[in-house]
Amino acid sequence: MTPEPKRTNFRHVELAQKILDVAGERGMAPGERLAEQALASLCNVSRTPIRKALQILAERELVTADAEGGYLLAVDPAAIARLEDTAEGDGESEIYAAILRDLAAGRIAESQTVAALQRRYEVSRQTVQNAFVKLAEENLAERGSGQQWLLKHFAISGDAAAKSYEFRLATEPLALTLPEFKRDIPAMTALRQSMLILRGMNETNFDRKLFDRTDYDFHLLIARSCGNPFMAETLTNHHRRRRASPPAGHVNAFRLMQSNLEHIQILEQIERGQMELAADLMRVHIQLSQSQRPRLAGRGVPPAFKLVVR
Amino acid sequence: MGHRPVFICHPGFSGVFTEYGFGEYQLGDDTSAPATDWNDFIERHQDAFRQSPFDQLQSYVGPTWDAIVDTAIRVEEPLRQLVARLKPDVIVLDNVVMFPAIANAGVPWVRVVSCAETEIPDPLMPPYLSGCSETPGEEWERFSARYREVTASAHRRFSAFLGQSGLRPPPTSVFLEPSPYLNLLLAPKIIRRKRRNVLDEELFVFLDGCVRHEAPYVSPRFASHNEAPLALISFGSLGAMDVAMIKRMIETFSKLPYRFLINAGHWRDDYRDVPDNVFIDDWFPQPSVVEQASLFIHHGGNNSFCEALYFGTPSIIMPYCWDGHDNARRAEETGVGLHLDRYGWSENELASAITSLMDDAAMRARLKDNAISMQKAAGVKRAAEAILKVATTMPSTGLSVKA
Numbered sequence: 215m216t217p218e219p220k221r222t223n224f225r226h227v228e229l230a231q232k233i234l235d236v237a238g239e240r241g242m243a244p245g246e247r248l249a250e251q252a253l254a255s256l257c258n259v260s261r262t263p264i265r266k267a268l269q270i271l272a273e274r275e276l277v278t279a280d281a282e283g284g285y286l287l288a289v290d291p292a293a294i295a296r297l298e299d300t301a302e303g304d305g306e307s308e309i310y311a312a313i314l315r316d317l318a319a320g321r322i323a324e325s326q327t328v329a330a331l332q333r334r335y336e337v338s339r340q341t342v343q344n345a346f347v348k349l350a351e352e353n354l355a356e357r358g359s360g361q362q363w364l365l366k367h368f369a370i371s372g373d374a375a376a377k378s379y380e381f382r383l384a385t386e387p388l389a390l391t392l393p394e395f396k397r398d399i400p401a402m403t404a405l406r407q408s409m410l411i412l413r414g415m416n417e418t419n420f421d422r423k424l425f426d427r428t429d430y431d432f433h434l435l436i437a438r439s440c441g442n443p444f445m446a447e448t449l450t451n452h453h454r455r456r457r458a459s460p461p462a463g464h465v466n467a468f469r470l471m472q473s474n475l476e477h478i479q480i481l482e483q484i485e486r487g488q489m490e491l492a493a494d495l496m497r498v499h500i501q502l503s504q505s506q507r508p509r510l511a512g513r514g515v516p517p518a519f520k521l522v523v524r
Numbered sequence: 525m526g527h528r529p530v531f532i533c534h535p536g537f538s539g540v541f542t543e544y545g546f547g548e549y550q551l552g553d554d555t556s557a558p559a560t561d562w563n564d565f566i567e568r569h570q571d572a573f574r575q576s577p578f579d580q581l582q583s584y585v586g587p588t589w590d591a592i593v594d595t596a597i598r599v600e601e602p603l604r605q606l607v608a609r610l611k612p613d614v615i616v617l618d619n620v621v622m623f624p625a626i627a628n629a630g631v632p633w634v635r636v637v638s639c640a641e642t643e644i645p646d647p648l649m650p651p652y653l654s655g656c657s658e659t660p661g662e663e664w665e666r667f668s669a670r671y672r673e674v675t676a677s678a679h680r681r682f683s684a685f686l687g688q689s690g691l692r693p694p695p696t697s698v699f700l701e702p703s704p705y706l707n708l709l710l711a712p713k714i715i716r717r718k719r720r721n722v723l724d725e726e727l728f729v730f731l732d733g734c735v736r737h738e739a740p741y742v743s744p745r746f747a748s749h750n751e752a753p754l755a756l757i758s759f760g761s762l763g764a765m766d767v768a769m770i771k772r773m774i775e776t777f778s779k780l781p782y783r784f785l786i787n788a789g790h791w792r793d794d795y796r797d798v799p800d801n802v803f804i805d806d807w808f809p810q811p812s813v814v815e816q817a818s819l820f821i822h823h824g825g826n827n828s829f830c831e832a833l834y835f836g837t838p839s840i841i842m843p844y845c846w847d848g849h850d851n852a853r854r855a856e857e858t859g860v861g862l863h864l865d866r867y868g869w870s871e872n873e874l875a876s877a878i879t880s881l882m883d884d885a886a887m888r889a890r891l892k893d894n895a896i897s898m899q900k901a902a903g904v905k906r907a908a909e910a911i912l913k914v915a916t917t918m919p920s921t922g923l924s925v926k927a
Contacts (some may be wrong), residue, residue: 315745315747317802319744319747319802319804320804321797323796371793372792372793411902449785460744464739464741464807464809466738466739466809468545
C-alpha cells in the first residue's frame with residue numbers, strides 16, 4: 215500500500231459533491247457557468263477550497279475549464295451518482311475504507327491501536343490517525359482507554375442491516391409527522407428529477423450508483439427537514455454511517471426500482487403536505503426494503519424450524 | 525411470453541420469488557406445531573452427514589422421506605383450495621413428491637426433475653442418491669434393497685394417501701412418477717448418462733442447464749491477492765451449518781495464492797480472524813459469482829453443479845447428502861471436477877485438489893467449450909417455450925403456476 219497521502223483529501227471531495235448538489239437544487243443545466251464567488255458564499259467557505267473542489271470535478275470530467283477562465287458545468291447534476299471519495303492512492307481515505315472492510319470481513323478485532331494498524335497497512339502514523347478521526351466523525355469508532363480505539367462492529371455486523379431497519383421504522387415515519395417539519399422545495403425538486411431519470415430505466419440498465427445517491431439524499435433530506443434538532447442529528451448520523459459502511463448483502467435491481475417508486479410516492483405526499491400519509495408510506499417502504507430472503511431452506515428442514523432458537 | 529407465472533411455495537421460501545417481481549403464494553405453515561429444537565437438529569444431522577450414502581439411508585434418507593410425505597399430506601387441502609382459486613392453465617411441479625391437488629387439478633402438469641438425472645431411474649444407471657459408480661455391481665442392488673426398506677413405511681402411507689385422493693399408488697420406492705405431459709431435466713450433455721430405456725424426446729426435454737440471470741456481482745476488495753484467481757465456496761444454506769469444517773478449510777485457504785469467497789449463510793458472524801485472501805458473506809448472487817470464479821467448491825446440489833458447468837467452472841464437490849453424492853461421482857467420471865470426501869481430507873489433500881484444478885488448463889478449455897454450447901442451448905427460454913406449448917393445448921386463462 216502506498217504510504218504517501220496525496221493532496222486531494224476527502225473534505226475537498228465532499229465540497230465538490232456539495233457544488234453538484236447546489237447546481238442540482240438551482241436547476242443548472244450543462245454549459246452553465248459555475249461562479250467561484252457565488253459557490254463560496256453558498257457553501258460557506260472561502261474561494262481557495264472551492265477552486266480545489268472544482269479541480270476535482272474537472273479531473274472527473276464533470277466540469278470543463280472555460281476559455282475565459284473559471285469552469286462550466288459539463289453534466290446534468292440530477293443524472294450523476296455521488297462522488298467516490300476513496301480514490302486510489304488517497305492515503306487516509308484508502309486506510310479508512312480498508313479498516314472498515316477488514317472489520318466487516320472479520321479480519322481485524324474491534325479494539326485497535328494506531329501502531330497495530332500502522333504495521334498492518336504499512337502507512338504513516340498520521341495516516342492511521344486521520345482515518346480514525348474520520349471514522350469517529352462517522353460514528354464508526356471512538357477513543358478507548360490509553361492508546362486504544364474501539365471500532366463499532368455492531369454497525370457493520372451481519373445483523374446491522376436488520377437492526378438499522380428496525381431503528382428507522384421507529385424514527386423516520388415519526389420525523390415526517392413532527393410539527394415543525396419544513397419542506398425544502400429546491401432540494402425536493404432536484405431529487406425528484408434524479409428519481410424520474412431512474413424511473414425511466416429498466417432492470418438491465420438500472421444505475422445503482424445514482425439510486426444510492428437519491429436514496430441517501432432522500433432519507434437525509436427528511437432528517438434535515440424534520441424541525442427537531444435532536445431527531446435531525448440522530449437520523450443524519452445514522453444515514454451517514456449507513457453510507458460509510460460496506461454494503462450489506464446484495465439487492466437485485468427489481469427491488470431497487472420498486473424502492474425508487476416508493477421514494478417518489480413519499481416525496482409527492484410531502485409536497486402536498488400530506489405528512490401522515492407520507493409517514494404511512496415510509497413505514498411500508500422500510501418494511502418492504504427489509505430482505506425477506508429465507509436464511510435456511512432445504513430438504514429435510516422441518517417446517518416449524520426456528521432459527522431464533524439458536 | 526404472454527403468460528403470468530406465479531409461485532406456490534413453502535413458507536421457508538417466502539420472499540425468494542417476490543424479490544424477482546413474481547407473484548408468490550405460501551402454503552400456510554402450521555404455527556401451532558412446536559418449534560424444532562435447533563441444537564438437536566444440527567447434532568443429529570451433522571452426525572448423519574459424516575456417514576456413507578449407504579448408512580445415510582437409515583439416518584437421513586428414510587426420515588427425510590417421512591417428513592416429505594408428512595408435508596405433502598398436510599398441504600393437500602390448502603394447495604387444492606389455492607389451485608382452485610388461481611385457476612392455472614398449467615402447473616409446473618419442481619418437487620420430489622406428487623401432490624394429489626396437482627394431479628387432480630384438471631390441467632396439465634409439468635415435472636421439473638430438480639435433482640440429478642438418477643432421479644429418473646434406468647437399469648443402466650446407479651440407484652438414486654447412492655453415489656455409486658456407473659459400472660454396475662453388487663452395491664447397486666444392495667443400495668436399492670436398503671432404499672426400499674427404509675422408505676417402505678413412508679411409501680405405504682403415501683400410497684394410501686394417493687388412494688384416498690383417487691390416484692393409483694406409485695411403484696415401490698417411487699414418490700413421483702414422470703408427468704404424462706412434459707418432464708424437464710437439467711443434466712447437460714457433458715454429464716449425461718447412458719440409458720437402456722431411451723426417454724421419449726417429446727416427453728423428456730433436456731435443458732442443458734437452466735440458470736437464472738442475476739445482476740453482475742462486483743467482487744469485494746480483499747486485503748491481499750486482489751489480482752489472484754477467485755474460488756467460491758458454497759454448500760447451500762443447510763451445509764453452511766458445518767462451521768468447524770469450514771474453519772478448517774479456511775486455514776488451508778490462508779496459505780494458497782488465490783482469493784476465496786465463502787457463503788457462510790446464517791453463521792456469518794461465527795467467523796473471526798478471517799485471512800486477508802478470504803471474504804465471508806451470508807448470501808451471494810451465485811450465478812454471477814460462479815461466472816467470475818476459476819473454481820467452485822460445493823456440495824453437489826444440482827443447481828450449483830449445473831451453474832458451474834454453464835459457466836465452464838471446474839467443481840470440487842464435497843457432498844453431505846441426497847443427490848450431492850451422485851453429482852460428485854459423476855463429476856469425476858466425466859472429468860469436470862473432483863470428488864473430495866467432506867470430512868476425511870488433510871490440509872495437503874485439499875490444497876492439492878484446489879491447485880490441481882486451478883492449473884488444469886485442459887479441463888478448463890474443455891469446460892469453456894461446453895459452457896458455450898450450454899449457453900447457446902438457452903435452457904431457460906427452452907423450458908418456458910415447452911411449458912407454454914403444454915399450456916396452450918388447454919383453454920387459456922392466462923396464468924401458470926409453479927409449485
